[in-house]
Amino acid sequence: MTVSRRTLLGLALLPLGCDSSKPHEGFLGLTERLNDRMQRAFFRPGKLASEESAGALTPQGAFPLYKVADEYPAAPADWKLRVHGLVARRLDLSLTDLRRLTPTQFRVRHHCVEGWSAVASWQGVRVSEIARLCGADPRARFVEFRSFEEGYPNAGASPVRYYSSWDRESVEHPQTILAYGRNGAPLSLGEGAPLRLYSAVKLGYKMVKWVDEVVFQPVRTGGYWEDLGYEWFAGV
């Protein structure tokens, strides 16, 4: 509990079931589920984020590159993308394999949960293409993306791999890709090299960097920040 950090107004919210240290519970949990449902209702699978002009590109270096580990994690030498779960065929894809698939790119605005926005162009392969290749089962309503980056969300406890679970509809969106390039160049380490999730329809923390696993699942799980209290759907 962090009572000392609470303001008077914050304390007044407690009897209403508004405990901001447990945002998935009480009144806040109720409205989060309501908002999740509303967001899914709002979501139109064919609605594309508009292309930004070249002039709107955020200067290299001004685009924040976040991490939860102490250092940006370097990929193991034998890195491959493992695709499994409710699929007809498990896949192990190297970067060369991924580059052979139909490439796609877009230049869109990035929306961070903190409130800032920035613009970059992203190059990669649609996750819908991967889903088709592995024969993902329609019963897999959710997809979990896992990273080889490890953070320490709870002081003193064991490390946790960064991950995030998505609704299948957002995964299949044409602007949801596994990206290997940004602004025309291969991803730098800080940008998530060798491969990261990128999407025009989610907040930044849903876009897992340093991805090495894609798992098609029948159930919704959480995520690194989601488990700490951030909202699960987080669409834009």
Place this chain on the structure above:
Amino acid sequence: MASPRAEQPLAVRITHWANVPLLAIMAASGLQILAAFPEMGPKGAPAGWYPLQGWTPPAWMRAGDWLAGARHVHFGVAWLFVANALVYVVWLVISGEWRRRTFHPRRDAGNALHTTAWYLRLRKSPPEQGLYNGLQRLAYTLVIALAALEVLSGLALYKPVQLSVLAALFGGYEGARAFHLLGLAALLVFTVGHVALTVLHPRALASIFTGGRRA
């Protein structure tokens, strides 16, 4: 009005006083969200017009403790804020009270100017008035429009892609963000003026508690 009605019927009093904590919570949780990135303009191109670039609101002005907590409070209580406003607006229409409570330019503009001149001591006497003078009608109508714009710019921030047409009306995501903050500042200005004027007019202040005289 067919039957005598209090100056401030129960529906007005309830929605008015419900609005006080709701607006305070929306403002304070909004400022906690702002604290996560207390700047205007996209990364790499900070807005030149914003004088408080990088300024974090003090803790007493914020609610929700941290970013995720404040977002949940903001998006949860927003439902109650909107529901309360809808109850008031629907009541305005159904009761016919919109006639004496909202601003009608032809009827009220002259009266509003006269009242303003009186407050500024440019006129010796206030204009004749019924429940409200023209300036009150203007202020109470504008503040409802402002609250509606706050909700709309908030929705544009929440869903800049799905509601891209709405976001474009505010000049895109960054425009909506600036509008949302300036709207809060305008609501604060209204609240300060509103409270100051009720102190000058204690009878009007009493009526929002008791209902006032029956007309």
